Amino acid sequence: MAPDSTSPSTVTDAAHPSHDHGKARAALIVGALGVVFGDIGTSPLYALRETFLHDTSLAPTPDHVLGVLSTLFWAVTLTVTIKYVTLIMRADNKGEGGVLALATLGTHGLNGKGRRIRVGITLLAVIGLALFYGDAIITPAVTVLSAVEGLSAVAPAFEAYVVPLALVILVALFMLQSRGTADVGRLFGPVMLVWFIVLGVLGAWQIAKNPSVLRAINPLYAADLIADQGLGIFWAFGSIVLAVTGAEALYADMGHFGRRPIRTAWLSLVMPGLLLNYFGQGALIIENPALIRQVFFELVPQDYIIFLVALATFASVIASQAVITGVFSLTRQAIQLGYLPRMAIQHTSETTIGQIYIPRVNWILMMGVVALVVGFGSSGALAGAYGLAVTGAMLVDAALAMAVAILVWKWRWQVAALVFGLLAVPDLAFFIANALKIPDGGWLPLVVASLVYFTITTWRLGRRMVATEMSEGTLPLRQFLERMERAPDRVAGTAVFLTADASHTPAAFLHNLKHNKVLHERIIMLQVETMDVPRVPEANRVEVERLGKGFHTVVARYGFTEQPDVPEALRACRPHGIAYDEMETSFFLGRETLVPSQHSKLGKWRRDWFISLSHSASATKTFFRIPPNRAIELGNQIQI
Structure with a gap:
């Protein structure tokens, strides 16, 4: 979703003089507030409250607080600060972050060696991707519910309207996705800027009344709490982790704004605002433990609660939007890398690259979120489901970052294991704590993640089997040309055959030759290849080779954040001597008809699911932006 192949901060440095550079940097920082920090920024609504209320043995006594x-x-x-902001954000793949970017960076460091390590990294990437979807379905529900629940602090009579109002807000948010977020996005940053300032001011106001609460910065208080609670501390950890949910977004959204603006925003505004607010809530709980149920909204006088509820609702909508946008972005990357079947992707902005909308994902996500709001009914009930997927994803990030440190940064493995092993200790403690919440809803993200994992692995295995089946009986293209003694009749125009391997004769080409017994004057074997980098420079977009007898091979390369465009790739071939004329070009596409086999290597469940996924995949001509009136599909039956 980043606008170009360079980190935004780098672009700013090169493109603007110093007096404009500050404005551009400030704009990136404000923009990051609206996209990157929505999830972690709304944690004060529920994190501290749930630590004392969600079936823990902690009482709101001063020592426990x-x-x-x-x-x-x-x-x-x-x-957040040391693991993600300081270390993991160094592991950018051409400016991009996220679990898939981290995994491709790690495999790239293998330089084609270490098959077992590559398989392990890929497996971690699949697990991380699955956990991301498990987290994404819960975040909008819990953030919007927790904000709207502030109405009960205004008047208890409003409690009956919390769930209906939350549903209206969430459904409206999903309904608006097809229109894009470019216009609304301009408001996100300023609103979140106000939000974090308000968080800090409200917290500082309460701290000023009871400054002794700042003693909690001393880690001995944490050690004393752990010693006092023993194994029971894990129940508290299950809620404390809510304060760091969304930390992975700092890295995942790095491609939008660059490393430096995100770091600056976190260190200068977000982290101080969050911590001041948490400490302010703690000071208020020590002063009056009875206020703990809605302690966040009790930070302001009664007359101003409604304004804080409104601001919190805006912030929760922004946090939900950030998650939805992240789902779209990561889904596109997964499709490009072959983890998921092709889906229709709509670009909602003509000027901003990365503003995309995926209808199928949007409606599936909306149905899941609505079901959660209706089924659980409150953010407190959902707190049991929240956290397990996040902490699992954090452990995956730590493991992949350690691999990158060894393979790419060339750290000694002992040093990498020590550094990331120590940083993974809190994540592991939080993961174990959240595993204890499985009966209370923690099963939910595991079920979602398991379904996604099953889908990804089924799709990858099935596509590998289909590719093997289709490659049988094909000839190397050069060998075919050598054997072609008498050329069939040639017709005017250009024929483009899409293939997974441009060096071999695709099945569609052989079918066309067998049944029509003609060849076009110019024949292009076109292979679209997804690289393990976010974006491919235009200078490296296409590779053209002339084979003689009117045959050419073209390899079009795209990064995993780019949308393949076959006509665009053909236009890029003009400097290589291929003049593309759409009205004189026909596109021949293979269309597989999958036939269930009684003895499928996939097994019955996987076989049926793979066939269903294949039927639901977007048409090749749609996904690759091939003009439908120039496309010809040739079928081929494959037993699976």
Whole structure:
């Protein structure tokens, strides 16, 4: 979703003089506030409250409050600031972040060696991707519900309207996705800027009344709490982790804004605002433990609660939008890398690259979120389901980052294991804590992640079997040309055959030759290849080779964040001597008809699911933007 092949911060440095550079950097920082920090920025709505309310043995006593605040402070410092902001954000794949970018960066460091390590990295990427979807379906529900629940702090009579109002907000948000977020996005940054300032001011106001709460910065308070609770501390960890959910977004969204604006926003505004608010809530709980149920909204006088509810609702909608946008972005990357079947992707902006909308994903996500809101009914009930997928994804990120440190940064493996092993300790503790919540809803993200994992692995295995089946009986293209003693009749125009391997004769070409017994004057074997980088420079877009007898091979390369465009690729061939004229070109596409086999290597469940996925995949001509009136599909039956 990044606008070009260079990190945005780098572009700013090169393209603007110094007096404009500050404005551009400030714009990136404000923009990052609206996209990157929505999830972690709305955690004060529920994180501290749930630590004392969600079936933990902690009472809101001063010692327990200080212990929780100390644990929370160091969790944010170690997990977010040191692990993600300082270390993992160094592992950018041409400016892009996220689990798939991290995995492709790691495999690229293998330089074609270490098959077992490559398989392990790919497996971690699939697990991380599956966990991301498990988290994404919960985040909009819990953030919007927690914000709207502030109405009950205004008047208890409003409690009956919380779920209906949350549903209206969420459904409207999903309905608006097809229109794009370019216009609304301009408001996101300023609103979140106000949000974090308000968080900090409200927290500082309460801290000023009870400054002794700042003693919690001392890690000994966390140690005392852990020693006091013993194994029971894991129940508290299951809620404290809510304060760091969304940390992975700092890395995943790096391609949007660049490393430096995200780091600057976190260190200068977001982290201070969050911690001040948490400590302010702690000071208020120590002063009046009875206020804990809606402690966030109790930070302001009664007359101003409605304004804080409105601002919190805006912030929760922005957090939900950021998650939805992230789902679209990661889904496109997964499709490009072959993890998921092709889906219709709509570009909602003519000027901003990366503004995309995937209808099928949008409606599936909306149905899941609506079901969660209706089924659980409150953010407190959903807190049991929240966290397991996030902490699992954090562990995956730590493992992949360690691989990158060894393979790409050339760290000694002992050093990498020590650094990332120590940083993974809090993640592991949080993961174990959230595993204890499986009966209370923690099963939900596991079920979603398991379904996604089953889908991804089934699709990859099935496509590999189909590719093997289709490659049987094909000849190397050069060998075919050598054997072609008497050329069939030639007709005017250009024929383009899409193929997975431009060096071999595709099945569609052989079918066309067998049944029509003619060849076009110019024949192009076109292979669209997805590279393990986010974007491919235009200078490297196509590779053209002339084979003689009117035959050419073209390899069009795209990054995993780019949308393949076959006509665009053919136009890029003009400097190589191929003049593309759409009205004189026919596109021949293979269309596989999958026939169930009684003895499928996939097994019955996987076989049927793979066939269903194949039927639901977008048409090749649509996905590759081939003009439908110039496309000819030739069928081929394959037993699976």
